[in-house]
Amino acid sequence: MSDVPLLLHTVLDARDVRQEADFWRTLLRLVYRPGDEAPGDADWLVLIHDDGRRCLAIQEVESLPESSWPEPGHPSVSHLDTTVPDREALDAAHERVLALGGELRLDRTDDPAEPLRAYASPAGHVFCVFVAPTAPGAARRTRTGTCSFRLMPTDELAEAPSSLVVDEVAAGRATLLTYTWWHPRDGEQTGTLVLGVAGDDGTVTASWVDSWHQPDVVLLTGTGDTTSGSVGYDYAPGWRWEVDVTVGEATISMVMRNVVPEGQGGPAGPYDVMRASWT
Numbered sequence: 001m002s003d004v005p006l007l008l009h010t011v012l013d014a015r016d017v018r019q020e021a022d023f024w025r026t027l028l029r030l031v032y033r034p035g036d037e038a039p040g041d042a043d044w045l046v047l048i049h050d051d052g053r054r055c056l057a058i059q060e061v062e063s064l065p066e067s068s069w070p071e072p073g074h075p076s077v078s079h080l081d082t083t084v085p086d087r088e089a090l091d092a093a094h095e096r097v098l099a100l101g102g103e104l105r106l107d108r109t110d111d112p113a114e115p116l117r118a119y120a121s122p123a124g125h126v127f128c129v130f131v132a133p134t135a136p137g138a139a140r141r142t143r144t145g146t147c148s149f150r151l152m153p154t155d156e157l158a159e160a161p162s163s164l165v166v167d168e169v170a171a172g173r174a175t176l177l178t179y180t181w182w183h184p185r186d187g188e189q190t191g192t193l194v195l196g197v198a199g200d201d202g203t204v205t206a207s208w209v210d211s212w213h214q215p216d217v218v219l220l221t222g223t224g225d226t227t228s229g230s231v232g233y234d235y236a237p238g239w240r241w242e243v244d245v246t247v248g249e250a251t252i253s254m255v256m257r258n259v260v261p262e263g264q265g266g267p268a269g270p271y272d273v274m275r276a277s278w279t
Helices: 017-028 087-099
Strands: 010-014 044-048 054-060 080-084 103-108 116-120 126-131 141-149 158-169 174-183 187-196 203-210 218-224 228-236 239-247 252-260 269-278
Touching: 010 017, 017 044, 017 054, 080 087, 087 103, 087 116, 087 126, 141 174, 158 269, 174 252, 174 269, 187 239, 203 228, 203 239, 218 239
Parallel strands: 010 054, 080 126
Antiparallel strands: 044 054, 103 116, 116 126, 141 158, 141 269, 158 174, 174 187, 187 203, 203 218, 218 228, 228 239, 239 252, 252 269
């Protein structure tokens, strides 16, 4: 309904906007809104997720009362809640918060029902990190990196920023990869690859759609294991698309390859059309 407001983002006050924004950007692995990345002083900065969804905005104020929470008589007024999946992650997050300049305000890690720690950001904004059961969609991971593209095998690869959102779907029976890339002439593009788990014989089935390469959803088949998959399909006699995905310890890479038949006035065989890597 048009009369129902939509929450755009949460705004936090700070005297040093860049310092506060960098704290939250690094802690939550956010990115700056395009145009806000330039270093230097600012009075308003917006932090977004890799897929463009807004999360936080930091605005400059001349003064900001120092927070004394949780001392009696000093309520936090409002605070942010963040979650991690287990106690090991809670302790790892604790080290990150302190390294980034956060201050521990409350340690309730001995609570068997809901272990948590509360902190203050450099500007004094209170937030909690607590252990919570994994919720639907919690397996989603967003990564950033680069994607290089070329149209013809003799062209130079043009590199541009890229993002990748990874979701486990169907109770882990498939992985949904949603990526962005940039076409030098046609601008920003996006695509989705649904990669099934490998069968006992190593067979992998996938579906693919891409706003520039493949506007109609197609079925691909190939082989793979727990860390990689190579799938493809014939889109015309002698012509073929192949997509390779490799999952490393810290990096996911993808190569899209076009296979050209003989007699097309150029080199025959496969060549890399796109090479992408995300961390």
